[in-house]
Amino acid sequence: MVGLKRHIRKTSKFFLRDNLILTAGAGLGFCSALAVTNKLENSLTMGLGVLFVAMGSFSLIYPFRRLITIAGSHHKISLLMIIVSVFVTIFAFFAQAFVPEVAASIRAYIDLITTNCIVLAVISEGLTVPFWEAQKKILKACMGYAFALILLAFLREPLGFGTIMGFSVIPETFPRVVLMITPVGGFFALAGFRLMMRPFLLKARIVYQEAASCECAAVETPEEGPVPAPRSKFEISRKSLITIGLGICLFISIIVHIRTSPTLHTQFLIFLPILLNALFFDGIVLSKLLGICPLLNKSRQIDAAWKMGIAVIIVMTLSTALNWVVYNKVLIMGSDVLAKYSSMSIRLEKIFYLTVFIVTIAVFVQTLSVMLRKFARTAYEQMGQFLELITVNCIVLASATFTIPTGTSFMVSTITAFGYGLHWLMVTVWLALLRRQRLFVPTNAWDEDTIAILLLGIMAAIFTGIGMIRIF
Structure with a gap:
């Protein structure tokens, strides 16, 4: 019996210790864990894909590890992604050859x-x-990732569809929880x-309780008494308020002028619903x-949230426009x-569209960083570090893969990318504001990332309700 318990403990620690989805404070791999776990076959395919890609890519990269290591952080990430x-x-x-239905349903996430x-992360560490x-x-990280996806699928698919791998496991008379197969x-x-x-994770010492801290709490010291915590740097000056007000007035003026011009009014009615x-x-x-991993990381501070959001909007909009040109004028014409x-x-x-998109984004981000460093030093000092991180932000690539291969026009792809960037900025800043209030302090029952995921779920429920209202 003791030996069985020891083996169970060792097995659980193998799958759960350093599990980047289920353990506290990890914050990696959340995007696919939320998107594909509504069915077990999707989870198995994604888990197998991550294992194949990680081990295959590392086997090819490892002989050239010295060259990649000395290339610099940004060039290293770009080479790895290519x-x-x-x-x-x-x-x-x-996947298209052996499981075409599954591949078609999750191709965007593959x-x-x-x-x-x-x-x-595991490839960089392995070098x-x-x-x-x-x-x-x-192998350990990818198996832990697949294990987490399978567990979530076993929770969501029976409740949402009443089946597992196509086999009915819940009677049809039992009500279906449709919510479980939605993003919410x-x-x-x-x-x-x-x-x-x-x-269980705390008892098995796989994770440890986070220290309960509050930005607004006073820190007691035995000699000097309470010392107030430093105030947040996020403040809106009077000049900023005036600028925002003028911008709103200018926007209203533009809308009025657009409505008076028949041609612009027609284009406005086409593109506004898309935005x-x-x-x-x-x-x-x-x-x-998508974009949840950097969102959870950057929403810890309001200042970092809006700076990263602005950088995401700029890079996402311009890189998607550039990728549209490359896709339609180079790849299609070349074919x-x-x-x-x-x-x-x-x-x-x-x-080659996926590799070309990655190369285009990496080159564009690097070029933008060099130009800002040379011609706008202040802007680079404010956002330079965030530009370096955007290359690995999945929403930048997703804005291209979700729109361009479907045959959308240049303006539709660009406006959609701009809207995606605004959405990411809005959600990140809102989550940062909510986390700043410290509505829930980390305890034995929950950790900070779990609280953030719950808040995102509430936001998603609100936006889902808004989306049901027919406006256009």
């Missing part, structure tokens, strides 16, 4: 394995240790699972469940040229 995108494309073709935080030790760590249910399911497992849909009703965070001189039908936009 190589990872190749293996993602290979896995996507295998593409985003390229920017999966867990894959990039500093021997090969087989690194492969062991990658994803937030609540993950938060609920972390809440249920936290006592509002991306901003509120089909947001990149609360509906598509048409090849079709004239080759009997084989080779469509470059179907094979």
Whole structure:
């Protein structure tokens, strides 16, 4: 009996210790954990894909680890993502061949394995240790990731569909909890699972209780008495308020002039619903469940939240516009040229679009950083570090993969990307404001990330309700 308990403890620690989804304070891999766990087959496919991509990419990268290490942090991440995108494309073709229905339902999220935080983290860490030790760590991290996805699927699919892998497990007379298969249910399911497992994780010493801290609390010292905590740097000056007011007035004036011009009025009626849909009703965070990892990280401070949000808007909008040009004017036209001189039908936009998008984003971010450093030093000092992080932000790649391959026009793709960026900024700042209030202090029952996930679930429920109102 003692031996059995020891084996159970060792097995549980193997899957749960350093599990980047279920353990407290990790905050990695949440996007796919929320998006694909409404069905077990989706979770299995995603878990297998992450394992294949991580181990395959690392095996190819490891012989060149010294060159990659000395390339610098930004170039290192870009090179890793380019190589990872190749293996993602290979896995996507295998998935389409063997499980076409599953591949079709989660193809967008398979593409985003390229920017999966867990894959990039374990590969980067593995470059500093021997090969087989690194492969062991990658295997452990990916199996823990797959284990978390399977657990969430076992919770969500039976309640939402009444089935597991197509087999009925709950009688049809039992009411279905449709909420569990929606984005709102994803937030609540993950938060609920972390809440249920936290006592066990604490008892097994897999995680430890976070220190309860409050920004507004006084710190007691035996000699000097209470010392007030430093005030937040986030303050709105009178000049900023005046600027915001003038901007609102200018926006209203532009709207009035647009309505008086027939041509502009027609374009306005076409593009405004697209912007509002991306901003509120089909947001990149609360509906598509992306960009959550950097959101949880940057929403700890209001100053970092809005700076990162502005950088995301700029990079997402401009890189999506650039990717549209590359996709339609280079890849598609290149495929048409090849079709004239080759009997084989080779469509470059179907094979290389993911890698090309990654290269375009990396080059654009690097070019923007250099230009800001040279011509706008102050702006670079304010946002330079955030620009470096945007390359691995999955929403930047998603804004291109969700719109451009579907055949949307240049303006629709660009406006959608701008709306996605505004949505990410809005949610991040709101969450930062809520977390600043310290509504819940971390205890044995919950940790700070779980509280943030619950708050995001409440936001998603609110936006889902707003989306049901027919405006246009």
